[in-house]
Amino acid sequence: MQILGAMSGTNALIARLLYGTGLRLMEAMRLRVQDIDFDCRQIVVRHGKGGKDRVTMLPQTLEPQLKEQLTHAKRKHETDLEEGFGCVFLPHALAKKVS
Secondary structure, eight states, rough: OHHHHOOOHHHHHHHHHHHHOOOOOOHTTOOOGGEEETTEEEEOOOGGGGOOOOEEOOOGGGGGHHHHOOOOOOOOHHHHHHHTOOOOOOOOHHHHOOO
16 A cells, blocks of 8 residues: 555555456456446446446545546546537537538
């Protein structure tokens, strides 16, 4: 646990998630907002090892850090939208199919 003390920011949060939840590295990297259930203190892991979904616990000690990270990400997203970075390039055929 001494190594975690030397880490900070997003890297420390990911390390704590790995340690506290049993997530694999790529599972932590692929987490989405809707995968985290603060009310039930659960994390839904989608397409984990073997392509299976599973549910793991969310340690209470990580809740404040995760909520702070989500708030930070939401602010960053809103800033990006205000600056005109809210568009995504779609290949011609896909753009035609979606519209």
